[in-house]
Structures are given as structure tokens and as C-alpha cells.
Amino acid sequence: MVLRASLLTCGICQVLISPDSLTGVEKYRTVLTLENVPEDVLEFRWYRGTDNSTGNMIFSYTPPNTRYPGPLYSGRENVTRTGSLVIRQSALNDTGYYTAEVGTSNGTQRATGWLEILKLRNNPGISANASANGSVLVEGMDSVAARCLTNSSNIKWYVNLVPTSGSNRITISPDGKTLDIHRVSRYDHSLQCAIEDFPEILQRSEEIPLTVAYGPDYVSLWTQPDVFDGVLTAAIGSSVQLECTCFSRPEPRYHWIHNGSLLSVSEENMTLPSLKWEQMGIYRCIVENTETQLAFYREVTIQPPRPQPTVHREFYISGSLVIFLIILASLGSAYICGMLVYSLFILCSRR
Known part of the structure; x- marks a missing residue:
């Protein structure tokens, strides 16, 4: 689908609809952003089409908090405080011209732009080699080759739901469609690819679970x-x-x-x-x-526990103690002998 955007302005209007906001995606929110908005805005009006007839009005907003829906209000539109038109759950039939009218104390400025709502591609598919399809992989030995099945060129890869751009163990082909894991790890649990054809809109494939022994x-x-x-x-x-x-x-x-x-x-x-x-x-x-x-x-x-050895206690007397005991025994013997001699002497004297 070819992207088509045109910007029409009346006279020398300074207000314009940002070209970057003139593309939306089906089922997502679309925001038509105004640029060069004056500070003294009295009212914002949005119309479907290229003219400002009352029957074409979608929404009117008078700062700070007065909002009024028009005949073409579908219940999905709103106007922000900066004058942008927000369309929730955009549909393909929202494609067409939109006109913004900005009323100021110096007059009214208008800007018209063509909005195109695009349909997303189908979510990508994913396939892997036979060893990864329900088989048990062996850590450090087996490898896995996975392919993202899509025509998109903006492909992202996820291992365990975490984005990866490759490593010394993981390589991604130049076109981004093939991912190879060399020598799987026990921490490799799942593989998934996604495409991002529109900013912040990721379309993910199914997960391929990995069983690593x-x-x-x-x-x-x-x-x-x-x-x-x-x-x-x-x-x-x-x-x-x-x-x-x-x-x-x-x-x-x-x-x-x-x-x-x-x-x-x-x-x-x-x-x-x-x-x-x-x-x-x-x-x-x-x-x-x-x-x-x-x-x-x-x-x-x-x-079993080892038997405790029998301990024989020996009596030990140091050499100095032996000399002391010998001297003590000698003195004791001399004393005893002296007492015996003295007793015999007394006995003989009495006779």
C-alpha cells in the first residue's frame, strides 16, 4: 500500500497538521498533531473533509475545559489541550481529509491534511530446525536455526522474551530473517521474532519453546x-x-x-x-x-570408631627431689639413732 499524504493550507496560514501524524494503523490510536499553534487560542475545531461546514464538524474544544461533539463525532474522537485530534481504535474508513480550524483573537487559521489508515501485516510466522521442534537439546553440543517467516525488512529477535542482536554464541543473518544459536545453553528457554513496520507497534510470532538437557x-x-x-x-x-x-x-x-x-x-x-x-x-x-x-x-x-588406647600412668620424681628425700631420710635415721642411744643411757644410769 502506497503512503499518500498531502497538506493543504488556506492563504498564508501558519498552523499546519504535522506530516508525521498523517499515517495511522488500524485498531491503534491515531493522533493528528498541530504545529505552530498560537498562544492566544480561543477555540479548536476539527472537521472531516476539506471545508468547515457545520455538518462536517467532528469536535470542538474551547480552552480550558469546554468540549462539544459535532455531527460526525463517532464516540472515538477527542481533542487535547494542545489542539491535537485523537482517534481511538482507528478504522480503515477513517482514511480521508481532516481540517483543523484554530480561532484566535486575531482571526482564524485553517490546515487540512490527508490521513491514511493502514492495515497491519499478518503477524510473522516462525520455524526452526528439526532438533528444536519438540526434541531435547543437549547443552554445549546441539545448535538451533530459526527463521522468521515474513516479507518485512524490520525484524527483531527475542531469546527468552529478551531482545537480542547477537553474541559470540548467537548469530543473525544480514537480512535479519535467520537466527542461529551455536551450542545451546540451559538458559535458552524460548525463541520469538517480531516485525516493527510502524514505530512502537510490534507484531510478534508465536514462541518456540526450547528443552535443553x-x-x-x-x-x-x-x-x-x-x-x-x-x-x-x-x-x-x-x-x-x-x-x-x-x-x-x-x-x-x-x-x-x-x-x-x-x-x-x-x-x-x-x-x-x-x-x-x-x-x-x-x-x-x-x-x-x-x-x-x-x-x-x-x-x-x-x-566404626577406633578403640581408645590404654594409658599407663608412671610415677616420676625429679633428681633434686631424690637428693632432698635422701638427706631427709639420713637426718631422720640419725635422729632415731640418737634417741635410742639416749634412752639406753638413761636406762643404764638408773640401774
Whole structure:
């Protein structure tokens, strides 16, 4: 559709309808803007057509707040305080000439312009290669090629509803119609394209959802009691809990191995409510993602507490204390001997 706009003025009128506002879009608001409006405006009148006959009047506005609808008022028109004509929910039959009349204390000025209401293109379509259509993509390995199905040249691309212009991982063709994602990421959730043939009017395609498999990442083994240097110490009869955690899409498969033998447990948690001697040993948790074909494991060794060693206490006397005790014993012996000699002497004297 060819855009046609013409501006007719009467005499040497200074007021005019902005050429940029003489194009509208069906079902959107259209604003016919006046330029070079005098400051001493007494009244704004808008007419359908090129003359100002009463039967053609759409709306009259007298500042500051007097509004009067005319015979051609459809209920969708209004006039702003600056004199612009606003048409809500524009229709194709709104196309035609519009005349603005501006009354001032110095007289009346008129401006006429041709308004054309255009019909939007159909929303663009979007397609993607087979790997993106319902299939599971593998992070860091698979790629996606999407194409925007439109004849428009003003195309925008959105990844996760966020505009993108390309990156070291995403490239867009020179004509804007093709987007390639090299090595998809777990953060790629959807693709969408849009066209913007008219400013601020985006026509979006449907979204293409992306399902990206990743992991398992950050595999860890949580235990109760706690592990120290890969060893869990627990007494016979005590309770032991083991839990595998990781980041993975889809949910991974869990396998538990005890001393080289596969256990029947297929969940991330395993509990030993009353530890037995035969349950001691090495436990390995294997986490497997069937889509990415990756598997990782963590392991822990359960062992009983070590017996406490017997402590033999020895009596120790320093050398100086030994000398002191020897001297003390010698003095004590001399004292005792002296007392015995003295007693014998007294006994013999009495006889």
C-alpha cells in the first residue's frame, strides 16, 4: 500500500497538521498533531473533509475545559489541550481529509491534511530446525536455526522474551530473517521474532519453546553424621543417612554401590537406621543423565570408631627431689639413732 499524504493550507496560514501524524494503523490510536499553534487560542475545531461546514464538524474544544461533539463525532474522537485530534481504535474508513480550524483573537487559521489508515501485516510466522521442534537439546553440543517467516525488512529477535542482536554464541543473518544459536545453553528457554513496520507497534510470532538437557553438575554427597576426609565414623546400632544432590535436567537416575555390589536403592536418599557390622565399608552414589549421557559419582567410607588406647600412668620424681628425700631420710635415721642411744643411757644410769 502506497503512503499518500498531502497538506493543504488556506492563504498564508501558519498552523499546519504535522506530516508525521498523517499515517495511522488500524485498531491503534491515531493522533493528528498541530504545529505552530498560537498562544492566544480561543477555540479548536476539527472537521472531516476539506471545508468547515457545520455538518462536517467532528469536535470542538474551547480552552480550558469546554468540549462539544459535532455531527460526525463517532464516540472515538477527542481533542487535547494542545489542539491535537485523537482517534481511538482507528478504522480503515477513517482514511480521508481532516481540517483543523484554530480561532484566535486575531482571526482564524485553517490546515487540512490527508490521513491514511493502514492495515497491519499478518503477524510473522516462525520455524526452526528439526532438533528444536519438540526434541531435547543437549547443552554445549546441539545448535538451533530459526527463521522468521515474513516479507518485512524490520525484524527483531527475542531469546527468552529478551531482545537480542547477537553474541559470540548467537548469530543473525544480514537480512535479519535467520537466527542461529551455536551450542545451546540451559538458559535458552524460548525463541520469538517480531516485525516493527510502524514505530512502537510490534507484531510478534508465536514462541518456540526450547528443552535443553544439562548435567549432572555439582554432584555432592551429604551425610549424617558428617564426613571428615572422606570417612564417616559411626558406631554399631547408630543411624546413618546418605543423600546425593546435583543439578540436572531431566531428573537423573541414582545408583548406589556398597563395596562393589549394586544395591536396590534408586533414589537420592539412603538411610541405614541401625548400622550393622556388615554394612561398614565404601558407599558410592552414581548420578546418571540419560539425555546428556553423562554420569558422575561420589563416595564415602563408613567405619566404626577406633578403640581408645590404654594409658599407663608412671610415677616420676625429679633428681633434686631424690637428693632432698635422701638427706631427709639420713637426718631422720640419725635422729632415731640418737634417741635410742639416749634412752639406753638413761636406762643404764638408773640401774
